[in-house]
Amino acid sequence: MKVMNPGKPSLHVFETLESEVRSYCRSFPTVFTKAKGYKLWDAAGAEYIDFFAGAGALNYGHNNTVLKQKLLQYIQNDGVTHSLDMATEAKEQFLELFHQVILKPRGLSYKIQFPGPTGANSVESALKLARKLTGRSTVIGFTNAFHGMTLGALSVTGNKFKRSGAGVPLHHAVSMPYDGYMGDDIHTIDYMENYIQDSGSGVALPAAIIVETIQGEGGINVARAEWLRRLEKLCRKHEIVLIVDDVQMGCGRTGTFFSFEASGITPDIVCLSKSIGGYGLPMALTLIRPELDIWEPGEHNGTFRGNNLAFITAAEALRYWENNEFTKEITDKGDMLNRRLHGMTASYPQLKGQVRGRGLMQGIAFDIGGLAEQVCERAFSKGLIMETSGTDSEVAKIMPPLTIDRAGLQKGLDILEQCLKEIASELGAGLNSR
Numbered sequence: 001m002k003v004m005n006p007g008k009p010s011l012h013v014f015e016t017l018e019s020e021v022r023s024y025c026r027s028f029p030t031v032f033t034k035a036k037g038y039k040l041w042d043a044a045g046a047e048y049i050d051f052f053a054g055a056g057a058l059n060y061g062h063n064n065t066v067l068k069q070k071l072l073q074y075i076q077n078d079g080v081t082h083s084l085d086m087a088t089e090a091k092e093q094f095l096e097l098f099h100q101v102i103l104k105p106r107g108l109s110y111k112i113q114f115p116g117p118t119g120a121n122s123v124e125s126a127l128k129l130a131r132k133l134t135g136r137s138t139v140i141g142f143t144n145a146f147h148g149m150t151l152g153a154l155s156v157t158g159n160k161f162k163r164s165g166a167g168v169p170l171h172h173a174v175s176m177p178y179d180g181y182m183g184d185d186i187h188t189i190d191y192m193e194n195y196i197q198d199s200g201s202g203v204a205l206p207a208a209i210i211v212e213t214i215q216g217e218g219g220i221n222v223a224r225a226e227w228l229r230r231l232e233k234l235c236r237k238h239e240i241v242l243i244v245d246d247v248q249m250g251c252g253r254t255g256t257f258f259s260f261e262a263s264g265i266t267p268d269i270v271c272l273s274k275s276i277g278g279y280g281l282p283m284a285l286t287l288i289r290p291e292l293d294i295w296e297p298g299e300h301n302g303t304f305r306g307n308n309l310a311f312i313t314a315a316e317a318l319r320y321w322e323n324n325e326f327t328k329e330i331t332d333k334g335d336m337l338n339r340r341l342h343g344m345t346a347s348y349p350q351l352k353g354q355v356r357g358r359g360l361m362q363g364i365a366f367d368i369g370g371l372a373e374q375v376c377e378r379a380f381s382k383g384l385i386m387e388t389s390g391t392d393s394e395v396a397k398i399m400p401p402l403t404i405d406r407a408g409l410q411k412g413l414d415i416l417e418q419c420l421k422e423i424a425s426e427l428g429a430g431l432n433s434r
């Protein structure tokens, strides 16, 4: 066999055999072999700090030791792996723990639906149920929203490139401006309420409004608590089903288990996926206010709703939420991250960076086109994995596992700072040579 470049694993197999649709292996061009906690290693033995965390599917880190132990034990004992949605002990334990540890202490009452094991499938189930409940067809989504790649989820997604992939018109959805989209002077709930109340607006009374509390893929846009509360009021007033898509922001990403806790709102339906399985195993939940659970048996179905391996690790991951320690830890690390990012944007004002986000979902938005991509590329070459976000990839996004220690967080941020320093000095040199 020919050795291509001994220092760098070859991507030949992927480039020749895998579809052109592949994306993250283009952003992070190496072959990974091993992962633990907040670190990844490639086939050449190079070590990477992971500030991407499986797009939020690895909140508890790679191969979390405690979760792994439970999983290995379950497999060793020939525990049921696949079961459609039959009753299994693994599912029973998860349901009980989710009720005890998450819902009850928060005063929340939800029935728990297991849709197919992806975020998009949870969103599809939520849209279907809202339409069935109201007999209406329109759903309102927001500018820059991301809800997944299936047709229903795409219909309420903002991004033009992703929408056009549908190949058919995306009907029965209307896009409204997210908080801050129209500048500081226009409260976008007022704007939306006008449309909903006015019979001449051309917008039908919607079945549902679907919202992310922070738009993770759409550029780390944060909705204010007051905006969310007004949105909830609007939904109550017009009997519109309020769906919070907490697929990426849930499971502690912003500090609390649900991202909407700080605002005090109670959604009618909540979509969870990504980190709910705890170990990076596929799993999703749709939480439904009990009086809205009007599904007929099997009306939303799926072969992999019984991923028992995920139920085992999901149940164990809930132990992180048995008291307030984890929230405090995430908040502290989020504060540290925020201070360091502000330090960086202040040190290199020529990069025109603006810090966004909260908790361990933050980033820097750059005014200069292509800069965020350049930052992420350079970070990768120095052993730091991070991705861009936003319609024009204008935000460099920092999303480490929530379990990262302070030393690891600092080390990754040191690499990021070094990248900004180098890019700033190159920009300066470019300007001087003109």
Ligand SMILES: *Cc1c(COP(=O)(O)O)cnc(C)c1O
Pocket: 055, 117, 118, 119, 120, 121, 123, 146, 147, 148, 149, 212, 216, 217, 245, 246, 247, 248, 249, 273, 274
């Ligand atoms: C990732 C994501 C989805 C889609 O989840 P998939 O598992 O990729 O289908 C939906 N909504 C939000 C907010 C997400 O971040």
